[in-house]
Amino acid sequence: MAKITMTVNGRQVSGTCDDRTLLVHFIRENLGLTGTHVGCDTSQCGACVIHMDGLSVKSCSILAVQAAGSSITTIEGLAKDGELHPVQAAFKAHHGLQCGFCTPGMVMTAVDMIARHGSGLDEATVRYELEGNICRCTGYHNIVKAILAAAAEMGGARQAAE
Amino acid sequence: MGVEGIGARVARKEDKRFLTGKGRYTDDMSVPGMKYAIFVRSPHAHAKIRSIDATAAKEMPGVIDVLDGRQLTADGIGNLICGWMIHSKDGSPMKMGAWRPLADQTVRYVGDAVAVVVADSVDEARDAAEAVVVDYELLPVVTDPVKAMADGQPQLHPEAPNNLIFDWQLGDAAATDAAIAAAAHVTEVKIFNNRLSPNPMEPRAALGIYDSGDDHYTCYTTSQNPHLARLVMSAFYNVAPENKLRVIAPDVGGGFGSKIYIYPEEIVCLWASKRTGVPVKWTCDRTEAFLTDAHGRDHISTAKMAFDSSNRITALKVDTIANLGAYMSLFSSCVPTYLYATLLSGQYDIPAIHANVRTVYTNTAPVDAYRGAGRPEATYLLERTMETAARELGISPAELRRINFIRSFPHQTPVIMNYDAGDYEASLNAAMGAADWNGFADRKAEAERRGMKRGIGMSCYIEACGLAPSSAVGSLGAGVGLWESAEVRVNAVGTIEVMTGSHSHGQGHETTFAQLVADRFGVPIDSVNIVHGDTDKVQMGMGTYGSRSGAVGMSAVVKALDKVEAKAKKIAAHLMEADESDIVIENGELKVAGTDKSVPWFQMALAAYTAHNLPSGMEPGLKEGAFYDPSNFTFPAGCYICEVEVDPDTGRTEIVQFVAADDFGNIINPMIVEGQVHGGLAQGIGQALLEGVHYDPDSGQLLTASYMDYAMPRADDLPSFKVSTSNTPCPNNPLGVKGCGEAGAIGSPPALINAITDAIGNNTLTMPATPEKVWAAAHAAN
Numbered sequence: 001m002a003k004i005t006m007t008v009n010g011r012q013v014s015g016t017c018d019d020r021t022l023l024v025h026f027i028r029e030n031l032g033l034t035g036t037h038v039g040c041d042t043s044q045c046g047a048c049v050i051h052m053d054g055l056s057v058k059s060c061s062i063l064a065v066q067a068a069g070s071s072i073t074t075i076e077g078l079a080k081d082g083e084l085h086p087v088q089a090a091f092k093a094h095h096g097l098q099c100g101f102c103t104p105g106m107v108m109t110a111v112d113m114i115a116r117h118g119s120g121l122d123e124a125t126v127r128y129e130l131e132g133n134i135c136r137c138t139g140y141h142n143i144v145k146a147i148l149a150a151a152a153e154m155g156g157a158r159q160a161a162e
Numbered sequence: 163m164g165v166e167g168i169g170a171r172v173a174r175k176e177d178k179r180f181l182t183g184k185g186r187y188t189d190d191m192s193v194p195g196m197k198y199a200i201f202v203r204s205p206h207a208h209a210k211i212r213s214i215d216a217t218a219a220k221e222m223p224g225v226i227d228v229l230d231g232r233q234l235t236a237d238g239i240g241n242l243i244c245g246w247m248i249h250s251k252d253g254s255p256m257k258m259g260a261w262r263p264l265a266d267q268t269v270r271y272v273g274d275a276v277a278v279v280v281a282d283s284v285d286e287a288r289d290a291a292e293a294v295v296v297d298y299e300l301l302p303v304v305t306d307p308v309k310a311m312a313d314g315q316p317q318l319h320p321e322a323p324n325n326l327i328f329d330w331q332l333g334d335a336a337a338t339d340a341a342i343a344a345a346a347h348v349t350e351v352k353i354f355n356n357r358l359s360p361n362p363m364e365p366r367a368a369l370g371i372y373d374s375g376d377d378h379y380t381c382y383t384t385s386q387n388p389h390l391a392r393l394v395m396s397a398f399y400n401v402a403p404e405n406k407l408r409v410i411a412p413d414v415g416g417g418f419g420s421k422i423y424i425y426p427e428e429i430v431c432l433w434a435s436k437r438t439g440v441p442v443k444w445t446c447d448r449t450e451a452f453l454t455d456a457h458g459r460d461h462i463s464t465a466k467m468a469f470d471s472s473n474r475i476t477a478l479k480v481d482t483i484a485n486l487g488a489y490m491s492l493f494s495s496c497v498p499t500y501l502y503a504t505l506l507s508g509q510y511d512i513p514a515i516h517a518n519v520r521t522v523y524t525n526t527a528p529v530d531a532y533r534g535a536g537r538p539e540a541t542y543l544l545e546r547t548m549e550t551a552a553r554e555l556g557i558s559p560a561e562l563r564r565i566n567f568i569r570s571f572p573h574q575t576p577v578i579m580n581y582d583a584g585d586y587e588a589s590l591n592a593a594m595g596a597a598d599w600n601g602f603a604d605r606k607a608e609a610e611r612r613g614m615k616r617g618i619g620m621s622c623y624i625e626a627c628g629l630a631p632s633s634a635v636g637s638l639g640a641g642v643g644l645w646e647s648a649e650v651r652v653n654a655v656g657t658i659e660v661m662t663g664s665h666s667h668g669q670g671h672e673t674t675f676a677q678l679v680a681d682r683f684g685v686p687i688d689s690v691n692i693v694h695g696d697t698d699k700v701q702m703g704m705g706t707y708g709s710r711s712g713a714v715g716m717s718a719v720v721k722a723l724d725k726v727e728a729k730a731k732k733i734a735a736h737l738m739e740a741d742e743s744d745i746v747i748e749n750g751e752l753k754v755a756g757t758d759k760s761v762p763w764f765q766m767a768l769a770a771y772t773a774h775n776l777p778s779g780m781e782p783g784l785k786e787g788a789f790y791d792p793s794n795f796t797f798p799a800g801c802y803i804c805e806v807e808v809d810p811d812t813g814r815t816e817i818v819q820f821v822a823a824d825d826f827g828n829i830i831n832p833m834i835v836e837g838q839v840h841g842g843l844a845q846g847i848g849q850a851l852l853e854g855v856h857y858d859p860d861s862g863q864l865l866t867a868s869y870m871d872y873a874m875p876r877a878d879d880l881p882s883f884k885v886s887t888s889n890t891p892c893p894n895n896p897l898g899v900k901g902c903g904e905a906g907a908i909g910s911p912p913a914l915i916n917a918i919t920d921a922i923g924n925n926t927l928t929m930p931a932t933p934e935k936v937w938a939a940a941h942a943a944n
Contacts, residue, residue, distance in 0.1 A: 018285060025284075034190035035183015037415075039363045040448040044869035047363060075183035088181040092173050095837045099668030100180025101364040101415030107181065123882070130877035134869065136363050136416050137668045139844030139906075140877040142837060 004068040008033070009077025017064050023057075024048045026064035027074060035075040035104045039134070046133030049105040049112075050074050056112035058132070075104035078111070087111050087150040096146035098137035109133050110147045119155020121148060167681030168897075171833040175687060176672040185413045188367040188382045189445045196369070197226055199431060199444040200287035202277040202294045203453070204269035207305070207525040207862020208316060209298035211267060214277055219293040224286030227438050228294060229430075230277040231266030239263060239433055240399045242426065244490035245641035248328050248499055251518075256328040259319025259523065261489035263399070263426035263433075269298070270318050270488035271525050272864055273453030275426050280438050284445075303862040307485035307522040308462060318488060318523040325523040327486060328495070331516065332503040333577050338516035341477030345468035349551035355539045356929045357460035357485070357855040358848075359872060360532045362667075364415020365446035366455065370431030374439070378406050383428045385411040386421045386665050387705020390642065392697045394424045394492070401432050411695040414667035418845070419531040420455045421667070422707050423492040452867040457855055458532020460485040461498065461539045465547045473555055475566050477514040478506060480543065484521045484529070491530035495521065500578075500638050501536030501626075501708075507575035508544040509586040509622045509799060510566040515576045525862040527855075531707065533845055533907040537625040542929075545621040545912035550925055559916070560590060560599070563622050579626055581797045584825060586622060588888045592823035593620065593801035596884050602805070615808040615923075615940065616818075619916025620801060623909035627901035628713030628796035628892075644710070645791035647703050648718035650679070650726045652784040654771035656764030657689045660722075661787075663703010664715030665695050669903065670834045671711060675719055677830055678897075682723050683730075684749040685763055701787075709901030712830065713796045713892065720896045721788035729784060733770055734761045736777045796892045796900040800824035802843075804913040808921045813937025815851060815918055822885045822909070827892040827900035835902045839885050842906020848875040849907070850914040854930045873930070 005014045008031060015030040027033050027050070036059060039047035043061040050059045051073040078085045084092065087110050097103040113129050114121065126147050127140070135143060166172050179185050216228035242261040249255055265274050277294055281287035302316040309315060310325040318325055342348055369382040379402045385391045388411040395401040395409075414421060427444050435442045446454070463482040470476050484498035503517035534541075552559040564587065573581040594600075602618050609616035629635070632643030649661040658679055664671055676690040693699050706715070727747065734752035735742035738759045746755050753760040761769075769775060773782035803821040808814070822839055829835050852873035856865040866872040891898030911929060919925045922940035 018283075020285065028190075032192075033183065034187075035185070037187075037364070038189075038445075039365070040869050042448065042868050042870060044874075045363065045448075075181075079182050084178070084181060091181055092177040095174070095833050097177060097180055098670070098837060098841065099362070099364065099416040100176070100185045100413065101187065101362075103180050103185075104183050124878075127876075127878040127880075134363065134874050134876065136361055136418070136845070136874070137841045138837060139840035139842075139875075139883065140880055141840040141883055144877065144882065 002065045004065055006067055006069060007071040009073060019065060021064045022060055023062045023064045023067045024059035027059060033074050033076050037101055037104060039102065044134065046105040046109060047102050049108040051108060051112065056109055075107060078107065085111065086154050087114065090146040090150035090153065094142050094146040094149055096138065096143045102133060102135045106133050106135065106143055110150065113147065114151045114154055119151050121151040123148065164680060164684065166677060166687045168677055168830050170677065170831065172673055172677060172687065172831055174670050174673040175676060176670065187364055187413045187415055188369060188384050191369050191382045193371060193441045196441040196443055197280050197282060198284045198287050199434060199442050200279050200284065200291045201275045201427065202279065202291045202296065204265065204272060204274040204276055206269060206298055206300055207272050207303045208301040209269050210301065211265065211269065211276065212297040212299055215295040216277065219279060219290040222286065222290040222293055224282035225290045226280040226440060228277055228279050228290065229434055229437055231262055231264035234264045234433060235266050237433065238400050239429060242489065243398050244495050245492050246496040247639040248330055248495045250328040251331045256495055257319065257322035258490050259321050263429045271527055272862055273450065273527060278430050278434055280434055280442055303525045303860065305524050305526050305857040305859050305862050307483050307524055310522050310524050318525065322523055327490065327521040327523060329520045330499055331518045333516040334514055335516045337514040338477045338479045341514045342466055342468045342479060345476055346471040347469040347555060349467045349547055349554055351465045351547045351550050353463040353465060353543045353546060354928045355459045355461040355542055356849060358458045358532055358853050359452050359855050360418040360420035360455060360458060361874060362416030362418055362420060365448060365451045366421065366425065366427065367445040368428035368431040369441060369443040370435040371441040372432065372435040379432050380408045380410065381428055381432055382410050382412060384414050384421050386414065386417040386667060386707055388665065388695055389663060389697055389703045390705055391424050395429060399429050401429055409697045411665055417667045418533040419458065419535060419707060423456055423530055448869065449867045452872065453864055454527060456491045456528050456530035457487065458529065459539060460529050463543055465543050467547050467551055469551065469555065473557060473562060473565050475510055475512045478512050480506060480517040482517065482519045484519060485524050485526065486521045487524060487526045487528040489528045491528040494528060494530045496640065497531050497536045502540050504578045505537050505540035505624065505626060506544060506577055508541065509568060509624050511568045512576065526857050533842065534904040535708065537904065538908045538911065541621065541623040541908050542912050546915060549619065549916040553925065559620055560594060563590065580794065582794055582893050583890045584797060584799050585888065585890050586799060589799060589801040589823045589825055590622060592886055592888050593803045593821050596823065596886060597803040597805065597819060597821040599803065609807055615810055615921040617808065617917045617921025618803065618805045619913050619920050620803045621909050621913035621916065622801045624797055624799040625904060625908050626795040626797055627709035627904060628792055629708035629710045630795055631793060632791050642704065643791065644704055645789050646714040646718040647701065647787065647789045648722045649785065649787040650722040652726060652767050654768055656767040658685065659691045659693055660719055661693045661700040662715055662719060663700055663705065664711040665706040667706065669706065669711060674830045674834060675716065678716060678719055679723065682727065683747055683763055709903040712899040713895050713901050714790060714792050716897055716899065717792065717895045718788050718790035721790050722786045725786035725788065726784060730766055732777055732780065734766050737761050737766065737769055737775065792895060794894045796827065796894065798824065798826050798900040798902065798905050800905060800909060802909040802913040804917040806917045806921055808918060808936055808940065810940055813933035813940065815931060815936055817847065817881045820881055820883050822883060822906065824887050824902065824905055825889055826887055826902045827889055828898040829887065829889065830899065836885050838902045839906045840883055842904060843883055843910050844875050844880055846907040846910030847880060847914055850911040850929050850931060852879060852930050
């Protein structure tokens with residue numbers, strides 16, 4: 001067993017877990033943050049994507065002990081002060097979700113994608129970068145639309161700020 | 163139409179919780195004292211169980227107990243059943259072999275559950291499951307349904323000689339044969355409809371909670387129809403009487419049919435909870451899902467289509483072998499029969515049709531309904547045959563279809579269905595316009611200059627959904643009625659709860675059902691809650707599948723709203739001393755028409771509950787329920803066009819455009835309807851291009867048991883879609899709606915294969931059209 005400490009959604013948390021415990025299970029079972037999902041166990045589907053020290057990571061492919069000391073953001077930590085993050089808002093506006101199961105991972109991936117590419121994202125790039133996130137409901141059509149809309153809006157917001 | 167009423171593009175009420183990680187799925191549930199189950203599963207496709215030794219497993223850390231089929235049988239838990247009786251053409255009933263929730267004597271497919279370990283943690287349960295020693299006596303294996311019917315092959319169930327479950331027919335064989343004999347042209351096609359794994363992103367899960375104080379069970383489960391689960395577990399599996407069993411299907415992460423059925427695991431979790439005295443939760447991993455979720459499709463067919471000299475279809479003769487796997491799943495028998503052969507007339511006026519269907523046991527996972535269920539198989543067969551016929555007859559595929567379209571309604575087909583409304587030419591024209599069909603030749607020439615082979619293909623589908631008139635399906639063998647229920651409760655402050663027996667697992671009912679209420683009473687949808695998925699909250703329901711929630715579920719809501727409206731008007735008329743026939747409801751107010759008198763909706767509701775001033779003899783309160791039983795199926799239809807480019811060097815197919823023109827009748831929320839079409843198209847394109855379940859024929863091992871082996875459609879496999887609707891309202895339900903959930907998956911596979919075969923000039927191609935197959939077919943044609 002290992003005792004680990006990390007920062008999750010801005011708050012320092014500690015817990016004890018097996019050495020073999022995956023980060024996703026630590027987040028779900030120990031911390032009770034069930035928004036991060038397990039869809040495949042083989043790191044293909046991306047339902048478990050979180051941000052670790054600013055990078056999107058599949059939390060099913062890393063041990064909890066490897067995340068000790070890191071700063072983690074889960075889907076629960078994305079909206080601030082009750083306001084949806086622009087990517088969350090775009091998914092709602094463009095019907096980018098149906099059953100909602102892949103959605104947390106999709107949103108976390110999209111936030112990271114937009115951070116890396118900015119408003120210069122195009123459809124082909126979005127589709128290429130979604131390789132690691134599987135959705136069975138939407139046919140991706142509205143997910144792609146939502147990400148492009150959020151990228152445009154966030155890029156626009158950034159330009160306005162500059 | 164108000165901004166939130168019928169026809170409005172309203173953003174979904176349920177989205178916020180899903181977007182912020184607050185969705186509550188079965189695996190998210192946690193109760194005090196909860197332990198975890200892992201199933202010991204057969205690694206063999208066919209074997210006798212000599213012995214099960216759990217001695218070592220029971221000694222391992224954290225293990226509460228290890229239970230197997232002998233104890234389950236001793237406790238009187240019943241067999242899993244198929245709930246739709248089909249009779250063979252000789253009059254004999256289908257041959258249903260025993261399916262034990264935990265196999266106690268024989269295992270019949272890889273993944274068959276043998277025992278369950280309950281432990282403090284998932285990891286401890288998994289460790290102990292590996293320590294359970296099962297001694298198997300291996301038996302020979304058969305996975306191919308044609309081979310399974312031959313003499314001398316392994317027999318799965320003693321009840322079914324030659325593994326034949328039933329040999330069934332529909333239609334007039336003599337008339338069909340005579341028309342074929344007299345035909346000017348006969349097109350014959352061999353069709354393989356590939357086996358698929360539904361793959362909702364949320365794996366199945368169950369949490370069984372036994373309360374010894376009240377001798378009561380609660381089951382959280384990933385179900386599309388919790389009431390049916392409760393009914394079947396009570397009436398057939400002897401888990402508990404209905405009043406002692408609460409089934410809750412909370413947020414469910416997609417279903418596509420695979421979560422209709424009651425599987426061994428939820429039964430075992432409930433039973434194990436009583437046995438062990440602790441709540442027991444099981445969550446499937448993805449490989450278990452591939453092994454044990456009911457698969458879809460898996461038909462082998464031949465079709466003969468006869469034409470007269472003016473290219474009118476005179477007959478269609480179909481012979482189909484359907485692989486149902488190792489056991490008969492809950493609705494497995496109706497999928498290749500009444501959901502398949504009844505659709506073989508398609509959009510065409512065909513005087514004579516005959517279909518013969520044999521269903522077969524093999525050492526593979528059970529096969530049941532998957533998005534479309536029988537109708538994709540019928541559409542693929544018909545639309546591949548039409549395309550082939552057009553090529554053989556040397557006329558355009560659009561023209562051949564136009565010549566044969568049904569043009570007057572109602573239309574009685576020779577295979578039971580009575581189509582109520584439609585305009586097939588309108589969808590065809592809309593699709594051809596959107597696809598710029600006439601410009602294709604130029605695009606093909608341009609592609610050829612780049613060394614690419616470009617092709618175009620269409621598919622005109624029809625489906626029967628809105629399942630279904632209870633007396634009709636009862637006469638065809640269904641064990642249940644397919645009505646739906648609703649209850650509308652107006653609270654004292656005027657807010658409204660709608661209890662529905664439909665179940666939403668991605669379809670957006672919390673929004674669209676609320677739109678009905680907003681439309682009727684002019685109240686904001688935020689004041690309306692849709693309650694579903696809990697047998698303690700909703701009295702009874704038949705759940706969501708077969709594109710039935712609009713046509714049947716919403717119709718029940720409409721009936722209940724009618725009753726609420728009638729009583730609300732009586733109350734308002736009494737309060738305003740007016741005649742109830744003069745009361746109109748607009749923008750959240752009840753008004754006396756032609757005057758300035760009005761009562762706000764909430765004030766009328768409060769009056770209903772204070773009951774200080776109600777019409778003489780009226781009961782207090784405002785709550786009404788309704789059951790709605792449809793009078794007919796509904797018949798969505800449409801035309802899909804796919805255009806592809808094939809790289810002749812690699813065989814890789816790129817979909818350059820995909821157009822869908824559908825007729826769904828009236829539409830409640832176009833945004834949600836488009837989303838349903840997109841998702842259906844992706845699944846149909848997945849079937850045609852990527853997906854296929856494969857078993858090793860000698861060992862019966864599943865070769866496609868993870869996302870590394872089973873090709874799920876990814877974002878870069880698909881184009882953005884061009885979708886549109888041209889609607890003829892359904893005359894048989896109060897909203898005029900038809901159903902849109904399955905259309906995309908039904909109509910798209912033949913359009914894609916017709917396009918690829920057009921591109922490569924070789925009509926012989928089976929799904930999935932992988933680059934290897936396409937390359938080989940393209941080069942064989944040269």
